[in-house]
Amino acid sequence: MLRWIIPLAILVGTIAAVPLAVIARARVSTSEKPRLHGWQDMDNQPRFKAQQENPLYADGRAMRPPVPGTVARGESFLDTHLYQGRVADQAGKLGWAQSFPDDLTVDSEFLARGKERYEIYCSMCHGYAGQGDGMVHKRVEQRKQAGVAGFDAWAAPASYHTEIVKAQPVGQIYNTITNGKNNMAGYRAQIPVADRWAITAYVKALQLAKPKQAPGN
Numbered sequence: 768m769l770r771w772i773i774p775l776a777i778l779v780g781t782i783a784a785v786p787l788a789v790i791a792r793a794r795v796s797t798s799e800k801p802r803l804h805g806w807q808d809m810d811n812q813p814r815f816k817a818q819q820e821n822p823l824y825a826d827g828r829a830m831r832p833p834v835p836g837t838v839a840r841g842e843s844f845l846d847t848h849l850y851q852g853r854v855a856d857q858a859g860k861l862g863w864a865q866s867f868p869d870d871l872t873v874d875s876e877f878l879a880r881g882k883e884r885y886e887i888y889c890s891m892c893h894g895y896a897g898q899g900d901g902m903v904h905k906r907v908e909q910r911k912q913a914g915v916a917g918f919d920a921w922a923a924p925a926s927y928h929t930e931i932v933k934a935q936p937v938g939q940i941y942n943t944i945t946n947g948k949n950n951m952a953g954y955r956a957q958i959p960v961a962d963r964w965a966i967t968a969y970v971k972a973l974q975l976a977k978p979k980q981a982p983g984n
């Protein structure tokens with residue numbers, strides 16, 4: 768056997784163990800440097816993160832504020848009648864709107880939409896005729912009578928056929944749907960503006976129709 772073959776085998780064996788040792792070390796230690804990224808594929812690009820500094824601008828901010836006077840298209844909520852159910856009187860003071868916003872056409876289709884939305888979002892509490900006797904309320908009453916604990920805080924849904932609610936202008940009903948009232952939560956997140964007005968129209972229609980018996984009246 769050649770004499771140099773044993774030292775060579777030892778040398779090759781030692782060198783071959785180096786990558787394994789490096790990997791073993793990397794697995795138990797942490798590093799500040801980013802990991803090796805062999806194929807760039809435009810994965811890293813220069814950019815600014817939110818709220819970062821940028822010395823290029825006089826104010827030093829990377830995020831640019833909108834040009835003064837900018838109004839976002841389709842996102843201006845300046846129409847208080849449509850969005851808040853309130854209109855300004857001659858002195859500029861806002862009060863409940865007595866009429867529907869001009870952008871909406873109040874016809875039978877609108878009312879049908881309101882009925883459909885009402886039955887989805889409101890009837891389970893207020894009842895199909897708006898008498899405050901929806902299924903959820905009935906169930907609570909049933910449980911209470913059966914002596915089940917935990918329903919003491921239940922607030923009965925209002926009837927729409929009381930003088931107080933009947934006297935409310937459409938803007939105020941719209942506002943109740945939007946922002947809620949006392950124990951009732953608002954529905955601004957679930958129901959779009961036009962549908963809230965459609966439901967308002969339907970609530971008014973329910974008030975005009977005479978319920979058979981009106982609890983809470």
Ligand code: HEC
Binds near residue numbers: 889891922948952954
């Ligand atoms: C989870 C049950 C519940 C649902 C759903 C609900 N309400 Fe109510 N609503 C109430 C309760 C409770 C009250 C009484 C609030 C109070 O005065 O404490 C009320 C009160 C009202 C009033 C009378 C407000 C006033 O000024 O006295 C109106 C109008 C009304 N709701 C409309 C609606 C409409 C329209 C919907 C559907 C978009 C709806 N509610 C959905 C529980 C509900």
